[in-house]
Amino acid sequence: MTETASPQFHRFFNDPRWALAMVRATVLEAAHPQVGAALIDNSAFVAHPWRRLRNTLVSLQRMFGADEEVRQREAARLNRLHGRLNGTDAQDRPYDAMDPEVRAWVIATLFESSVTMCRLSGQPLDRATMEQLYAEFQAFLAALGDRAGHLPPTLREFWPYYDRMVEEELEDTEALRLILYRLFDHLPAPPLLDGVPTVWAAGRALAGPVLGTITVASLPESFRRRAGLPDTPGAQTLMHSAYTAAGLARFLPEGWIRTEHLTGLLSLTPDSDDPRLATLTALRDRARQAGALFRLVTPFPAQRDADSPDEAPRGADEFFTAVLDQTADGHLDWPDLAAMARELASRLDLDEPAETRLYDAFAQWWRELQSALDTDGDGRISREEYTAAVPSLAGPALIRVAETLFEAADADGDQFIDAAEYRALFRTGFRRTVADAGGRYSRSAFVRDFLGFMSGRMRSTAFDPLLADA
Missing domain, CATH: 1.10.238.10 (EF-hand)
Known part of the structure; x- marks a missing residue:
């Protein structure tokens, strides 16, 4: 797997636009009936999205890293995980996470969404860079042990394959609807912000619909029409603005935005011994004060008090x-x-x-x-x-x-x-x-x-x- 040591994926991995691309890719994955059924039956992504996000990013880092032993170990772990995910959907159609065609589609969505994020932000990839990136994703699939052929061998052949999958295979699945209309609107707070539920609820009420609108607008138009997804006025402008704004963050000093650092912060718990927690606790206290003001002027339902005793029993x-x-x-x-x-x-x-x-x-x-x-x-x-x-x-x-x-x-x-x-x-x-x-x-x-x-x-x-x- 020689191509995975190249810099293309790592450059995107710490690009703020990658967050939008990841959400888009996940929706396209969930629209595949086998992937959607596996998510509905087996995944904890609705109740534990931050856990799922962190585990996915860690896995991608391992698979695209330079250490061959780490890559092989992670590939074996993924294969064991996928081998346990099989069954039938609500229409009695079988699904199997080890199906090589399904796994190829998952890789295809990651590659295509990476290309699309650059195009939507006004910085399309040149062909050489696109070829290099495609080779890296092909190597990812090869590391899992899937034989060649399920993902087209060349970039030229990829685009007809992608269009065919969108037109013939994707459906308006329950998993897709859950992501777009339940997860975004009811996204639980990450552990670090669990103590300020009112502030989180207020921010989510604004950001959730916006993120859903951006994601829907970025999907292939033919699939949006077939799935009956709404065509919100101004959505295309909002989408391009979001991708462009996220792209500007790339010009911040190196190290300010690193994916593993941000996900690490989000997964911190209030009793963590991480030295960064002291600063973040001060911000939490300010946010809690703001939350008290929100509760005076908004009708958000009562939330559990974060200052209640640690050992309070659950019902x-x-x-x-x-x-x-x-x-x-x-x-x-x-x-x-x-x-x-x-x-x-x-x-x-x-x-x-x-x-x-x-x-x-x-x-x-x-x-x-x-x-x-x-x-x-x-x-x-x-x-x-x-x-x-x-x-x-x-x-x-x-x-x-x-x-x-x-x-x-x-x-x-x-x-x-x-x-x-x-x-x-x-x-x-x-x-x-x-x-x-x-x-x-x-x-x-x-x-x-x-x-x-x-x-x-x-x-x-x-x-x-x-x-x-x-």
Whole structure:
């Protein structure tokens, strides 16, 4: 994979226009019936979009980086992840995330949206640069092990392929509508801004519809008409202005805008030990003051007080929504627990067989939950079934999940989680109540805390950023 070391993708990766291009590419992916069905059935992107964004960007960095070993490791991880995503959609049509034609379309949307972002901002790529960029995306697909042919071999052949896919394959899927009209309008605050919900709600009320309008306007016109997407007056002007304005940020001093830094800031939690948090906390306090003013003059619904005690208990209904229902479809089923396993395995960057052991432990827990709580036998657990039982979840299978997670986090196998291992899982330093006198986290303490979180429904523990935050 020699082409991936070239600078084209990395130049775009830290380009502010890339954020708009990524959203556009995601919508085009979701319009493919197989991708849309996989997203609806398995993805946590609605309830946990910031987690999904960060994981996607980290994966792209690894796949387009210069380190061949890292690239191969990430490709193997992606293949294992995709291998678990298959089923049938609402029309009983099969979908499979390992389908090479589907994977080729995902890569095609990333490439075409990169080209389009330059064109829409008035700086179209020359042919040589476009050829080089296309070769990098072809190399991405090759690194996944997909044979040649599913993505056209030349740039000249790519454009007829792209037009054919848009005209013949894309649909007005449920996933597409969720992204455009639910995610943008109800985007949860990132962990760092969770303490200022009123300010976030006010900003989202303005920015959400604008982002949706820009994204729709950037889609191929023929698909917009076929899908019945609105043609908002002035949308084209707004779209070009947004791309142009984002492009101007490229002239800021180098290092001011780096994707990994921005996503890292967004994923910070209020109890993080990151040195940048002090400055950001001061900004949060100012924003909270502004939020108090907003509450006086706007009818936003009451929000949870960010200054409430750390260990305030969650009700069963809130716990179901915030932690268990990872896919935000109103039910608990295997994809929700698989999303938990996927996030934990990603954080720890697990290889086989540790990843499989973690998934197997969650699968056993799902069978235990289904047996105990699925009273109507429909294969899933409704919020009503869960809250009516108000179960104690600390059964044998959940204990096994806790033990398997500990073993995965305990990289050196010494039966303790040290500071570095703790940071790998929680992305922050030890809490005061976690480490023993030797600066370690014991197996028994870890299992106790995990079970307390999952059965006691306590918020703001070390596990909240893992499974509850957006």
